[in-house]
Amino acid sequence: MTAVINTLSEVRRLRRTSRGGGAMLGVVGVAGFLALWEIASRTGLVDARFVPAASDVLVRFGQYVIDRAFWRDVGDTMLSWAVGLLIAAVAGIVLGFLIGSSRFLERFTHSTIEFLRPVPSVALIPLAVLLFGTKMQSSLLLIVYAAFWQILLQVIYGAKDVDPVADSTARSYGLSRLQRVRHVVWPTALPYLMTGLRLAAAVALILAITAEMLIGAPGLGKQIALTRESGDTLSMYALILAAGLIGVVINLVARFVERRVLAWHTSVRMELAG
Amino acid sequence: MKLLKSFLYLVSLPAILVLLWWISTIVNPNFYVPTPAELVGTFVDTWFSDRFWRDVLPSIGRLFLGVIGSIVFGVVFGILIGSFRTLRRLLEPLLEFFRAIPPPVMLPLLMIVMGVNWRMQVFVIIFGSVWPVLLNTVEGVRATDEVQRETSRSYRLTRTDRLRYLILPAAAPQIMAGVRQSLSIALILMVISELWYTSSGLGFTIVQFQRNFAIPEMWSGILLLGLIGLGLAVIFRYAERYILRWYHGLREVQRES
Numbered sequence: 001m002t003a004v005i006n007t008l009s010e011v012r013r014l015r016r017t018s019r020g021g022g023a024m025l026g027v028v029g030v031a032g033f034l035a036l037w038e039i040a041s042r043t044g045l046v047d048a049r050f051v052p053a054a055s056d057v058l059v060r061f062g063q064y065v066i067d068r069a070f071w072r073d074v075g076d077t078m079l080s081w082a083v084g085l086l087i088a089a090v091a092g093i094v095l096g097f098l099i100g101s102s103r104f105l106e107r108f109t110h111s112t113i114e115f116l117r118p119v120p121s122v123a124l125i126p127l128a129v130l131l132f133g134t135k136m137q138s139s140l141l142l143i144v145y146a147a148f149w150q151i152l153l154q155v156i157y158g159a160k161d162v163d164p165v166a167d168s169t170a171r172s173y174g175l176s177r178l179q180r181v182r183h184v185v186w187p188t189a190l191p192y193l194m195t196g197l198r199l200a201a202a203v204a205l206i207l208a209i210t211a212e213m214l215i216g217a218p219g220l221g222k223q224i225a226l227t228r229e230s231g232d233t234l235s236m237y238a239l240i241l242a243a244g245l246i247g248v249v250i251n252l253v254a255r256f257v258e259r260r261v262l263a264w265h266t267s268v269r270m271e272l273a274g
Numbered sequence: 275m276k277l278l279k280s281f282l283y284l285v286s287l288p289a290i291l292v293l294l295w296w297i298s299t300i301v302n303p304n305f306y307v308p309t310p311a312e313l314v315g316t317f318v319d320t321w322f323s324d325r326f327w328r329d330v331l332p333s334i335g336r337l338f339l340g341v342i343g344s345i346v347f348g349v350v351f352g353i354l355i356g357s358f359r360t361l362r363r364l365l366e367p368l369l370e371f372f373r374a375i376p377p378p379v380m381l382p383l384l385m386i387v388m389g390v391n392w393r394m395q396v397f398v399i400i401f402g403s404v405w406p407v408l409l410n411t412v413e414g415v416r417a418t419d420e421v422q423r424e425t426s427r428s429y430r431l432t433r434t435d436r437l438r439y440l441i442l443p444a445a446a447p448q449i450m451a452g453v454r455q456s457l458s459i460a461l462i463l464m465v466i467s468e469l470w471y472t473s474s475g476l477g478f479t480i481v482q483f484q485r486n487f488a489i490p491e492m493w494s495g496i497l498l499l500g501l502i503g504l505g506l507a508v509i510f511r512y513a514e515r516y517i518l519r520w521y522h523g524l525r526e527v528q529r530e531s
Binding site: 033209225 | 366372
């Protein structure tokens with residue numbers, strides 16, 4: 001059910017972003033926020049040891065941007081993010097289509113999926129440490145586990161959503177099973193899949209950074225954990241800013257890809273025309 | 275017959291998996307993987323003791339406080355922001371940014387600012403899981419049907435009545451979708467907020483088992499976290515069914531026609 005709602009809300013969001021407008025107000029909002037932060041910190045309204053001034057944080061962030069070591073950390077984080085997401089996507093799509101297109105398999109696996117899905121992936125941290133230590137595989141285990149369910153569920157919903165009339169039409173025209181998957185099931189499931197991928201991309205970033213922070217696998221998260229140990233709040237703010245910006249970029253890219261891939265879909269087409 | 279069939283569907287795959295696991299651990303004993311019987315025994319011994327009061331209940335309590343807090347904050351501010359177009363446009367990029375911050379990175383910061391105590395742990399949970407609720411509420415309020423809104427205005431419904439009978443129900447499906455996303459984030463944050471500089475709580479205990487190579491105990495902890503996740507999902511499903519009963523009914527009617 002929530003899958004449908006997610007997809008619907010996505011359609012609305014796609015429409016909204018196309019309208020643009022109000023961008024100026026958004027800039028004002030960000031500038032106002034930074035100004036308030038700066039003033040609060042400079043006037044001592046908040047303790048500057050805990051909340052350094054916005055300008056200092058931005059300068060520190062600028063230093064990171066020209067620092068090669070910073071980009072290596074970002075690269076490590078993004079690599080485990082991308083590999084984890086890819087593995088989860090392939091597994092989720094294949095299994096999702098398989099399960100979603102068979103009433104028997106769907107009922108057969110339902111209880112198991114419902115049981116395994118809510119297991120929080122951080123519960124696997126001890127296991128990952130035992131198996132892989134501080135290597136990248138540890139982060140991958142967590143990322144794949146978290147991202148896989150998001151994609152799998154959406155693909156199952158999508159494959160189930162096939163219009164029975166379209167399906168029987170394809171059958172009576174003598175389309176083979178593979179052709180039906182290609183021309184009937186795939187287009188139906190694609191919007192769901194894109195929603196699943198977008199949710200999974202965000203979750204995968206959370207888990208990538210968490211794993212680095214807690215397990216000590218190399219990457220941005222490890223650096224954040226190190227600034228805590230050295231009490232370097234300024235760098236910590238700058239790194240949190242960097243992590244947030246990476247998150248924003250991932251969200252924007254995910255929405256862009258979604259719009260491109262679903263350009264033929266009625267919900268997007270209407271809005272492009274109108 | 276029908277009942278038996280759905281019962282078989284429910285238990286057959288889990289039964290097969292447990293059986294495979296059991297056979298493989300008996301044929302090929304592995305230090306890292308306990309047998310199912312061992313796991314269940316350890317689970318009972320480990321968690322049905324004073325640990326339940328000392329570690330499990332406080333963790334679950336913080337989780338609930340965090341979830342309730344993020345729902346309240348999210349809905350209240352979401353309605354506020356969603357109702358005023360200028361406010362919404364002013365705050366939109368900021369909210370998108372805060373939502374995109376992976377919540378666990380706030381933990382080291384809050385540990386320095388607030389110290390390590392239960393208030394900080396609840397705050398981390400709220401900070402991380404409020405965004406899906408907040409943004410979905412904004413979206414739901416914004417998308418309220420224009421005709422309904424104008425009708426309620428021409429009938430001179432008061433602000434409170436409009437909120438109660440129009441805006442909240444219209445936004446409810448979206449809000450519930452947001453709550454569902456925030457539940458899993460809250461659970462993640464509950465665990466990791468207990469990993470550093472604490473000496474109690476579920477997350478702490480499980481990592482402690484792993485460091486001492488108490489493997490069956492560690493697995494029993496993973497199982498317990500899974501059960502808590504499952505419990506949350508079940509509670510959520512019933513709450514959603516109850517709150518959105520009119521909505522599911524409506525969709526069913528639409529689908530049939």
